[in-house]
Amino acid sequence: LIELDRAHLVHPVASWQGHEARGVRLLQSAKGATVTDAEGRELIDGFAGLWCVNAGYGHESIVEAAAEQMRRLPYATGYFDLGAEAPIRLAAALAERAPGDLNHIYFALGGSDSVDSTIRFVRYYWHAKGQPGRDQFISVAQGYHGSTTMGAGLTALPSFHTGFGVPYEWQHKISSHYSYRNPVGDDPEAITAASVAELKAKIEEIGPERVAAFYVEPIQGSGGVLVPPPGWVKAMRQTCRDYGVLFVADEVITGFGRTGPLFACEDEGIVPDLMTTAKGLTSGYVPMGAVFMADHVYETIAEGAGAAAVGHGFTYSAHPVSAAVALEVLRLYEDGGLLENGRKMGARLMAGLQGLADHPLVGDVRGRGMLAAIEMVTDKAKKTPVPAELNAATRLFDRAWEQGLVIRAFANGIFGYAPPLCCTEAEIDAIVERTRKVLDLTLDDPEIRQAMA
Numbered sequence: 001l002i003e004l005d006r007a008h009l010v011h012p013v014a015s016w017q018g019h020e021a022r023g024v025r026l027l028q029s030a031k032g033a034t035v036t037d038a039e040g041r042e043l044i045d046g047f048a049g050l051w052c053v054n055a056g057y058g059h060e061s062i063v064e065a066a067a068e069q070m071r072r073l074p075y076a077t078g079y080f081d082l083g084a085e086a087p088i089r090l091a092a093a094l095a096e097r098a099p100g101d102l103n104h105i106y107f108a109l110g111g112s113d114s115v116d117s118t119i120r121f122v123r124y125y126w127h128a129k130g131q132p133g134r135d136q137f138i139s140v141a142q143g144y145h146g147s148t149t150m151g152a153g154l155t156a157l158p159s160f161h162t163g164f165g166v167p168y169e170w171q172h173k174i175s176s177h178y179s180y181r182n183p184v185g186d187d188p189e190a191i192t193a194a195s196v197a198e199l200k201a202k203i204e205e206i207g208p209e210r211v212a213a214f215y216v217e218p219i220q221g222s223g224g225v226l227v228p229p230p231g232w233v234k235a236m237r238q239t240c241r242d243y244g245v246l247f248v249a250d251e252v253i254t255g256f257g258r259t260g261p262l263f264a265c266e267d268e269g270i271v272p273d274l275m276t277t278a279k280g281l282t283s284g285y286v287p288m289g290a291v292f293m294a295d296h297v298y299e300t301i302a303e304g305a306g307a308a309a310v311g312h313g314f315t316y317s318a319h320p321v322s323a324a325v326a327l328e329v330l331r332l333y334e335d336g337g338l339l340e341n342g343r344k345m346g347a348r349l350m351a352g353l354q355g356l357a358d359h360p361l362v363g364d365v366r367g368r369g370m371l372a373a374i375e376m377v378t379d380k381a382k383k384t385p386v387p388a389e390l391n392a393a394t395r396l397f398d399r400a401w402e403q404g405l406v407i408r409a410f411a412n413g414i415f416g417y418a419p420p421l422c423c424t425e426a427e428i429d430a431i432v433e434r435t436r437k438v439l440d441l442t443l444d445d446p447e448i449r450q451a452m453a
């Protein structure tokens with residue numbers, strides 16, 4: 001399989017970064033928070049797949065929901081006005097639980113195309129408002145908003161959009177709130193004030209009559225789990241309102257219990273104009289994304305369109321099998337107690353990881369709920385990142401794997417954690433203990449020692 005993978009299966013990020021040498025890591029099965037590799041070794045999945053298997057693996061009731069839907073009606077297009085029960089019930093259930101008046105749900109296939117869909121909805125909105133000149137978008141450095149062509153423009157990773165000749169001049173970035181490495185220091189109020197000032201300056205620079213929307217993750221995930229200071233999201237939301245700029249919350253990672261409540265916007269006390277979700281929506285069992293639109297957004301587009309069709313949709317939009325799975329996953333979060341367990345285990349995870357803060361290699365421990373990160377540094381006082389040439393991502397991922405722990409290791413020496421919400425206390429403690437072991441082994445790594453000297 002490893003040979004066949006190398007020969008035929010393209011994983012752009014890995015294949016073209018020289019990871020073929022080691023070959024793909026194969027999993028064969030999973031249950032709860034445990035995954036089993038091809039050799040039969042069990043590992044704790046501290047990352048819930050790719051921040052998505054929030055409910056954990058192997059829920060028979062999810063399998064049953066999918067099977068039952070497949071038997072009864074495996075497909076009904078959500079593209080036109082044909083429908084099926086499951087996506088309608090799901091849309092109603094989500095609208096009921098969403099913050100404020102986010103009452104209109106568009107189902108996509110995952111996170112990237114949910115984000116892409118919002119870009120089109122935002123553009124439709126401004127056309128309908130008679131302000132088609134509002135075609136400029138702002139997002140945040142270190143942000144990730146997917147890898148479809150439009151969404152990749154909002155993503156702040158240059159490798160996702162430079163060098164391919166795709167025009168991105170409609171896209172603007174402001175600095176991240178990244179508290180640990182912020183030029184304005186770590187005072188929450190100073191960081192928020194600086195970000196508000198920068199957002200205002202950016203809007204003024206582009207011209208307020210040209211700015212369509214601002215995109216932000218309530219907690220930046222792929223950027224390294226960067227948690228904004230309290231009040232930051234709310235202040236940015238207010239700034240957008242002051243300028244009439246639409247505020248889009250990208251909750252693809254933070255949604256569905258990852259940070260405690262069903263949506264992180266609830267913790268922030270804000271209602272965005274649009275919100276994107278995916279991952280935990282179906283807990284990774286099948287692909288699906290959901291875009292939430294506030295009443296005024298939906299109604300403006302509908303009125304503006306009049307009798308004309310709004311040309312947007314996918315063959316698999318509102319897929320009944322995905323919707324049936326999402327309904328069962330939602331039941332597990334609520335009636336099955338997963339949200340509650342996630343909140344308890346999230347507090348335990350944060351406390352456990354905080355206990356590693358004194359380790360000589362640990363510069364920062366941060367997170368909220370079941371979303372956390374440890375940032376490794378080679379000099380604690382100077383916050384020196386691990387040198388890029390040490391390839392910390394692969395090194396740390398492999399070392400954790402050997403300890404029976406799956407984590408996300410970012411290139412700059414950051415470990416990311418997003419365990420399934422079903423984790424037991426023993427599993428959370430094992431995640432922390434195995435991390436300690438990885439850190440100790442890394443401290444003995446001659447190249448790391450040299451970087452620290």
Ligand code: PMP
Pocket residue numbers: 110111112113115144145146147217221222250251252253278279
């Ligand atoms: N938005 C955010 C905040 C994400 O973290 C991701 C994926 N990590 C996406 C969008 C894209 O989602 P997908 O990979 O499902 O297309």
